Each structure stands twice: as structure tokens, then as C-alpha cells.
Amino acid sequence: MDSEIKEEIPVHDEYILCGGAETQVLKCGPWTDLFHDQSASRPKLLILIIPGNPGLPTFYVPFAKSLYSAVNRRFPVWIIAHAGHVLAPKDKTLTTLDGMSYQPLFSFTVSECPRP
Numbered sequence: 001m002d003s004e005i006k007e008e009i010p011v012h013d014e015y016i017l018c019g020g021a022e023t024q025v026l027k028c029g030p031w032t033d034l035f036h037d038q039s040a041s042r043p044k045l046l047i048l049i050i051p052g053n054p055g056l057p058t059f060y061v062p063f064a065k066s067l068y069s070a071v072n073r074r075f076p077v078w079i080i081a082h083a084g085h086v087l088a089p090k091d092k093t094l095t096t097l098d099g100m101s102y103q104p105l106f107s108f109t110v111s112e113c114p115r116p
Helices: 002-007 057-070 102-106
Strands: 011-018 021-028 047-049 077-080 094-096
Touching (some): 021 057, 047 057
Parallel strands (some): 011 094
Antiparallel strands (some): 011 021
């Protein structure tokens, strides 16, 4: 039954330009512009999975689906590759970060990261 649940969860495959490098983003759950969506049904949390280096995002898809099911599909689960580790197929359109919903998500600096 667990595998049936994971199979019915669609995964959206998207490619963005991050710092000029092609970057794959896999999304379980809502994959629209979450930043500009002001509706009451908008998720209040985004679970972001960053694979190990040089991890491939597709390896984490079963985990992302399980996690999405575990939170009762209330919060989207996204997997972002390291910039440049996965090249976009020729038929995929690349999205730039300029003016897109990703900008607030990925524009933090190292100085803003917590230190141990």
C-alpha cells in the first residue's frame, strides 16, 4: 500500500538558471508560484531537500514522496540539485531566477547561515 501512495504523487521536473548554471528542481505537491500566492490555502512551510555532493535529485524522489505523504500533503517537498550537476534535456525550457518566486528562496548569503 505504501508504494501505491508514492506512485500517485506527481513529481514536477523543472530546470532553472541559478548563478548561470542549469539547476534541476523536483517538486512534490504545489509547484506554482508559492511566494506570490496570498490565498488562505497557501502552504505555510516548504520542505527543501538538498542532496549530498554530488548527489542526484532523482535518488531522493521516493524519500520526498514518503515525506510528502507523512505530512498529509500539507506542505510541498522540493529537491534542488547543486547548480550545474544535472543538465537540462534539450526539450526543457530553463527558467531564470530574475523576478521569479525562487529569488527569495535562493538569494540568501553565507553570512545569513547559522553558525555552530
